[in-house]
Amino acid sequence: MTSPRAAEAIPAPRLGRPLGATRARRTLRRRLLSHPLAVAGAALLLAVGLLVLAAPLVGMALGVDSETQDLFARAQPPSAVHWLGTDELGRDLLMRLLEGGRVSLGIGLIIAAAAALIGTLVGLTAGYAGGRTDALLMRITDGIIALPRLPLLIVLAALDVTKLGVPEQWAHSPMLGFWRIAVIITLIGWTTVARLVRGATLSLREREFVRAAQALGARPMRIMFVHILPNLAGSIVVATTLSVGGIILLESVLSFLGLGIQPPMASWGNMLTNAQELIWSAPMLAVWPGLLIFLTVISCNFLGDGLQDALDPRT
Amino acid sequence: MTRFILQRLAETLIVLLVMSFLIYGLIGLMPGDPIDLMLTADPKLTAADIARLKALQGLDQPLINRYLAWLSAALHGDFGYSRLQSLPVWQVLAQRLWNTVLLMVLSLAIALVVAIPAGVQAAARPGSLTDNIINLAAFAGMSVPLFWLALLMIMLFSVYLRILPASGTSTVGVHSVADHALYLIMPVLSLALVTVGTQLRYIRSAMTEVLRQDFIRTAQAKGVSRRRLLYGHALRNAMIPFVTILALDFGTLLSGALIVEQIFAYLGMGKTIYDAVMGNDFNLAMVSLLLSTAVVLLSNLAADLVYAWLDPRITYR
Numbered sequence: 067m068t069s070p071r072a073a074e075a076i077p078a079p080r081l082g083r084p085l086g087a088t089r090a091r092r093t094l095r096r097r098l099l100s101h102p103l104a105v106a107g108a109a110l111l112l113a114v115g116l117l118v119l120a121a122p123l124v125g126m127a128l129g130v131d132s133e134t135q136d137l138f139a140r141a142q143p144p145s146a147v148h149w150l151g152t153d154e155l156g157r158d159l160l161m162r163l164l165e166g167g168r169v170s171l172g173i174g175l176i177i178a179a180a181a182a183l184i185g186t187l188v189g190l191t192a193g194y195a196g197g198r199t200d201a202l203l204m205r206i207t208d209g210i211i212a213l214p215r216l217p218l219l220i221v222l223a224a225l226d227v228t229k230l231g232v233p234e235q236w237a238h239s240p241m242l243g244f245w246r247i248a249v250i251i252t253l254i255g256w257t258t259v260a261r262l263v264r265g266a267t268l269s270l271r272e273r274e275f276v277r278a279a280q281a282l283g284a285r286p287m288r289i290m291f292v293h294i295l296p297n298l299a300g301s302i303v304v305a306t307t308l309s310v311g312g313i314i315l316l317e318s319v320l321s322f323l324g325l326g327i328q329p330p331m332a333s334w335g336n337m338l339t340n341a342q343e344l345i346w347s348a349p350m351l352a353v354w355p356g357l358l359i360f361l362t363v364i365s366c367n368f369l370g371d372g373l374q375d376a377l378d379p380r381t
Numbered sequence: 382m383t384r385f386i387l388q389r390l391a392e393t394l395i396v397l398l399v400m401s402f403l404i405y406g407l408i409g410l411m412p413g414d415p416i417d418l419m420l421t422a423d424p425k426l427t428a429a430d431i432a433r434l435k436a437l438q439g440l441d442q443p444l445i446n447r448y449l450a451w452l453s454a455a456l457h458g459d460f461g462y463s464r465l466q467s468l469p470v471w472q473v474l475a476q477r478l479w480n481t482v483l484l485m486v487l488s489l490a491i492a493l494v495v496a497i498p499a500g501v502q503a504a505a506r507p508g509s510l511t512d513n514i515i516n517l518a519a520f521a522g523m524s525v526p527l528f529w530l531a532l533l534m535i536m537l538f539s540v541y542l543r544i545l546p547a548s549g550t551s552t553v554g555v556h557s558v559a560d561h562a563l564y565l566i567m568p569v570l571s572l573a574l575v576t577v578g579t580q581l582r583y584i585r586s587a588m589t590e591v592l593r594q595d596f597i598r599t600a601q602a603k604g605v606s607r608r609r610l611l612y613g614h615a616l617r618n619a620m621i622p623f624v625t626i627l628a629l630d631f632g633t634l635l636s637g638a639l640i641v642e643q644i645f646a647y648l649g650m651g652k653t654i655y656d657a658v659m660g661n662d663f664n665l666a667m668v669s670l671l672l673s674t675a676v677v678l679l680s681n682l683a684a685d686l687v688y689a690w691l692d693p694r695i696t697y698r
Binding site for chain 1: 396398400404407408409410411413437510517520521523524525526527528529532535536538540545576632633635636639641643651654655658659664669670673674678681
């Protein structure tokens, strides 16, 4: 008869990858694939993404681009050259939509990633350090959550960046609108992930494997990033996927209000600004960009919801 | 309990004070300042005149001094004049605050009347056709860009059907409730439609959580009717988290009101904030932003209190 201690001493079989991980991943894939809306969302996102990436090819094939104006052919109906017609300055609508998609999707992904990074760092620090650090960080997080978003974003988007010491030539570059919007949405967007990560870290901190690592003398940094973080990857991915839709909506609203992406750079939001004035004569100009925002956002939400269900053992 | 309320109230006031300083600083970072605006109006002003005017108005002072001067004036009830309206800020805001409250309360009421029964039905039969349809509708409401929905409504009701006015708060020269109501229909409906989406999700998940619990099974075994089980036993408990989330989500409703007001040119707080920020109306921007922050902070405070009031299990030191 062997003692329990001896049984524990038997070395575990050495494998390239832990057996549990691959099985979990396979289960996850199966559960996700059995979620029809998530599959539809993923397929649609993939389609929009590929189309948007192929914008230059489409332009070459049709011989059109997103910037050439033709004031004699304003707001034209669809034709052989301009598949979706032209906008209020005679630019090709299809190309504007694809270029706008690059901006809107790009901004959605960049901000979501940046917000997830900040949120993870804040949440891990607050949850693992506890005490005063935790109280302070969570006060700030709650404070940001409690604020009225859009009114404050409008003020932030209207700031004169030269007063903050940004050089003149940057302040007037066309990319400023892009980066400004990316920074300000990130500034208020990290809170969801921070709270999520903090909550999970608080409970993981008390688990045996973390205690064991502490007893073995692992540094806090190593425990946070090597032992705790991998356990949170799933929830962070879900929260980030779910946030992309909201970010795209926020960007489109700000661009629509004239505070986000500045023309001539196209974004789905700012394409709708001029469309509002032409709604009586050229209604399709207002339909397409909004429809693309709607489809992209709903796909992100479907995918995020499916991932959440797939990761939640209760469902 | 009293101590808890006082403590939360004090916290809210401190946050509001910090926010007033931040907003004041941000407004100082907006393009131009009041004297620059005078310069564009009168090119004959010399550099010496400008320096003298800035000193006279205290614009050469450090930020903290200017803020303290503003704060002491504000605490005495003096919020300054609106540059665009040439009226005291309070006079501009009073009517507009009322317009926004009307818009938000009506949208919220319509959204709740739809969302609560639908959410309860969805949670009662998870996975059924009803649940799936309601789920899809909820996702659609959550994902539709509000400003695009508003544009589509203008297209339908004003361009094609020509039955509703496309924008404004009331017909010029007409002062009747019916006329005002006509202008409210599209703003209220569009805001309600996007609000329903999130509310459906909240109600459904709160109900699902409650329906899992033991007392529901007990009630079922006792032979309580289905209607009474859902609305009497389950919904009453699901309302606790729901009302809290509702109050916490007040800021989203306010942001939605801003978009709707902007598109329908409806004169409310949201449009005031936008116009004041865009039009360098510093006093009006400052007070309207602070007011909307205060409203949202107070609704968060209300969320805490309502939560404590609805759930007798919670006690406060």
